[in-house]
Amino acid sequence: MQPTDTNPSRDDENGPGEKNLAITARDIHVTYEDGTEAVQGVDISVRSGEFFGFLGPNGAGKTTTIKTLVTLLHPTQGTVQINGYDVSENPTAVCESIGYMSQETSVDKEFTARENVRFACKIYGVPEGERAQRVDELLELVNLLDVADKRAETFSGGMKKRLDAATALVHQPPVVFLDEPTTGLDPEARLTFWEYLQSINDHGTTVFLTTQYLEEVDRLCDRLSIIQDGQLLTTDTPDSLKSDVGGDILKLEVTDTSSQSIDSAERVVRQSDVFDDPSVKTTESGLRIRDRNARERTSELFVSLHEADITVTGFDIRSPTLDDVFVQLTGEQSNSDGKEPSKTEAEAEAKQRVMK
């Protein structure tokens, strides 16, 4: 885990003034009762209208952070301001100006879609005369109007998530917080859900989204922070993070996949002057090379390999993805598939549940 630049003041000096900031968190620390330091000094500045991603593996501190932002947890240290309201000084004003969608799908399953949204209208103080219209509009937005009078228990996972999202929007909040909204959805439902999130953001709503999926932030977010073990590794736009990886990725497959053969291929890559300073890793079937000139000079590398009697059977050159960013920053495979809850946060939450 590298020390990283998490200094927020930079953002403020160059960026917009405080009043255009929808979310400001300064040096927040959250330590659970059992001593687990789930969040250790996180700074977040999100501009109004921004789509902000909060990316990290299971147990990195994403949920703890989002709960701190929406008044559900009090930070052990640090301050949080949402829409200019301080979370600890004026929690009610914060609650009125945000929408929150928890990780669990929080709909009343014995209620119809309409009843669910209507209840949300009531508790967010939508005037009685406007409720019926608002309910219809929101159900149309999430494409559930045709099943408005069906009970939520008959809905698929994706439909329930969309219904949940609709209930978070009844009071036209300028900021919405979504905690892993697509976890557990099948790929098609996820794609549909992304479209709704995009359209919500297109209307000017600031979106703060946590996720384990790199593809999701890449697709949706203007900027993102990567969090691991309770600390931010970096905050930037997806594009500049990708360009920071330094070069494109070349994957090679060779005929002889014995370790000697792959090792000699690696020697060729390092010794030949095709690439200036390549990052080379051996894989099961060949090599993974990252270099600034990967795209332009691969054919020259093939010549060198051919001279060394190494036969290339397959190759692939691609631009870096956020996966590569993640691997480079954390030194780990990302958790975008097959994940195993790591300890810290998951355990602390379980413990907290028992204790509270």
Add this chain to the structure above:
Amino acid sequence: MSSSSDDGPIVGATTARKADGTNTLTDVRFSLERWLLKTSRNPFVTFSSLIQPVIFFVLVAEVFGAIAGTALAETVADVHYVTYLTPAIIVQSALAAAAVSGIGLVDDMETGMFETILVSPMNRSAIFLGKILSEVIRIAVQTLIILGLGFALLTLKTGASFGTFARTGIFGLLGVVVVAVIFGGVFMSFSNIVALVTGDREATIMIANLLTFPLLFVSSAFLPLPALPGWIQTIAIVNPITYGVDAIRALLLGEDVAAVVTVSSLPAPWAVVVPAVLILVGFNVVLGGIAARSLKRRSRAEVQ
């Protein structure tokens, strides 16, 4: 994609608007409506806490009624076993309804509704007051149904008039409902403490099931206390069910019926009702206080 984007700002950066006149009272109403609607959508769960006591009422009246007369005659004269049993069944149904109170809370915690509502601007006390009110209504309705059934059974067996069954009249019956609700509060609190401490649906249901049945037998519910073995009498004295049953029985019969605590300076039935209700209120204060504290911890989730 929906075409709603053309229809105007359904969502957007506009400042949230809150209706005028939204206050704690309307918040209580919204929460009450939610819970009543939930209750009406789960008729099976709702009726199970009524059907079991009803079946029990008929069976116990038939089976034990035959022999209980002797035990009654020795302690309380001139009371038909059905009349004697009615308070026990009222308490059983209130207990069955109250002991599952925590399940709704656990469900809300599991589905995230708990947090979703906490994040809303809704008044926090109102959220829970609404839920408590919905259960108070449920217990009151169940109590009235059992009272009606008790009268029907007695009339079928002896042809007794309403006055023989409810000797203290309408006000006595209202008193019975009030005591049933106060009694229910004890186990509502208990169930919610279990729910908040374990956060586990199964544990909450299991404790509700474990409680409802055996506790009835270690109380004055089915037979007068002096007719019971010594060790059961000892447990019965600390069992809130005893006081619920004693108070309701005294209210229904208008006389002191071999209750555990009697204040002899007061006239019947107050000599029994007043101390019993005070003891129940005491249970409520202690357990309700613990429940409120656990709830506050849960909902504040204060981290040092």
